[in-house]
Amino acid sequence: xxxxxxxxxxxxxxxxxxxxxxRRESPESRITVxxxxxxxxxxxHRIPELISGVISEEDLFVFSxxxxxxxxxxxxxxxxxxxxxxxxxQVILEHKEKIPFDGLIIAVGGKPRIPxxxxxxxxxxxxxxxxxxxxxxxxxxxxxxxxxxxxxxLTSLAFSxxxxxxxxxxxxxxxxxxxxPIRCTPALFEEVSLALSRKGILVLTPxxxxxxxxxPDKSIELRTDHDTVCADIIGAFFGLVPDIRFTARSGLxxxxxxxxxxxxxxxxxxxxxxxxxxxxxxPQIQDYWVSIGHDNAVALxxxxxxxxxxxxxxxxxxxxxxxxxxDIKVNTSxxxxx
Ligand SMILES: Cc1cc2nc3c(=O)[nH]c(=O)nc-3n(C[C@H](O)[C@H](O)[C@H](O)COP(=O)(O)OP(=O)(O)OC[C@H]3O[C@@H](n4cnc5c(N)ncnc54)[C@H](O)[C@@H]3O)c2cc1C
Numbered sequence: 374x375x376x377x378x379x380x381x382x383x384x385x386x387x388x389x390x391x392x393x394x395x396r397r398e399s400p401e402s403r404i405t406v407x408x409x410x411x412x413x414x415x416x417x418h419r420i421p422e423l424i425s426g427v428i429s430e431e432d433l434f435v436f437s438x439x440x441x442x443x444x445x446x447x448x449x450x451x452x453x454x455x456x457x458x459x460x461x462x463q464v465i466l467e468h469k470e471k472i473p474f475d476g477l478i479i480a481v482g483g484k485p486r487i488p489x490x491x492x493x494x495x496x497x498x499x500x501x502x503x504x505x506x507x508x509x510x511x512x513x514x515x516x517x518x519x520x521x522x523x524x525x526x527l528t529s530l531a532f533s534x535x536x537x538x539x540x541x542x543x544x545x546x547x548x549x550x551x552x553x554p555i556r557c558t559p560a561l562f563e564e565v566s567l568a569l570s571r572k573g574i575l576v577l578t579p580x581x582x583x584x585x586x587x588x589p590d591k592s593i594e595l596r597t598d599h600d601t602v603c604a605d606i607i608g609a610f611f612g613l614v615p616d617i618r619f620t621a622r623s624g625l626x627x628x629x630x631x632x633x634x635x636x637x638x639x640x641x642x643x644x645x646x647x648x649x650x651x652x653x654x655x656p657q658i659q660d661y662w663v664s665i666g667h668d669n670a671v672a673l674x675x676x677x678x679x680x681x682x683x684x685x686x687x688x689x690x691x692x693x694x695x696x697x698x699x700d701i702k703v704n705t706s707x708x709x710x711x
Pocket of ligand 1: 382383384385386387388407408409410416417418419420421452453454455480481482483501502503528616619647648649650665666667668670706707
């Protein structure tokens with residue numbers, strides 16, 4: 374009988390898949406999933422549909438807390454991991470509780486990236502990553518007419534389509550960092566600008582943001598070198614970065630994400646990382662790549678669980694499918710259309 378205690382940090386596509394795989398392959402083990410967000414598992418790529426009203430909050434959840442219970446997986450939602458004591462095999466929660474583990478999978482995903490030059494304005498910018506963010510958008514959009522999107526990652530392209538369907542007036546300030554996780558070329562930049570304009574979006578001349586200020590009517594004025602625009606909401610869409618600050622004192626090797634070998638092993642006994650937070654060694658290119666996207670996260674969650682249980686499954690993507698974006702080697706399973 375396997376009485377080991379496996380802990381999974383994160384309840385996104387990677388973490389939930391890891392937990393389900395552990396349960397399937399190791400029916401007797403204890404499994405705990407810890408997530409700082411409340412509730413069951415939902416795939417983040419569907420939250421724009423929630424904002425537009427196409428799906429309800431109930432439809433969004435793939436697994437309710439009850440579904441975890443049915444599978445004998447303990448879900449500790451609404452609890453944040455703030456530190457790791459890997460030598461003593463313990464996970465430390467915000468309220469100081471220490472949870473011992475025999476095996477650990479870290480699948481904490483990403484958080485919205487705000488470029489340095491905009492950090493000072495971050496209180497004025499809305500982002501879109503979590504269900505709570507989606508609820509904030511719904512509340513704001515109920516009284517907003519003009520929405521300005523800055524950045525231009527793949528999420529924002531799909532999201533602006535939704536804003537148009539809600540009869541909002543959409544402005545777009547595309548930046549050179551646009552299209553993350555896809556490489557921005559001048560031709561693509563031009564093509565997307567044109568496509569946005571054709572759909573009725575006002576595309577501003579690309580240039581540096583000089584200031585953001587709140588006007589007496591609570592709208593926000595944005596000034597660039599070329600334009601001045603007033604909007605009710607400004608959304609910042611510059612892609613996601615691994616949400617791994619809590620690992621800083623753990624001894625894990627960190628670059629952009631948590632560095633793991635091709636088996637998703639961190640180098641600490643029984644500790645693996647998967648999904649958007651991992652940076653994975655590729656023996657052929659002899660370098661690390663980051664994974665972006667739902668399907669990749671699911672596949673990596675499964676592989677981490679199998680390897681934690683003793684398999685030797687490689688996180689295998691062809692070297693041809695790895696490309697360099699903003700100096701980072703990336704493989705994405707993202708699907709998109711605009
Ligand atoms: C709006 C939006 C649209 C998207 N559209 C697409 C798309 O069309 N196609 C596509 O392929 N991908 C899309 N993505 C990206 C895709 O959702 C991610 O690649 C995928 O969710 C990554 O899964 P993950 O499990 O690695 O991490 P996440 O889904 O980010 O899950 C991370 C989990 O970790 C938890 N967590 C984080 N830190 C802690 C902590 N310290 N303690 C406890 N818990 C913690 C979080 O609460 C969460 O449960 C989209 C993402 C967003 C936000």
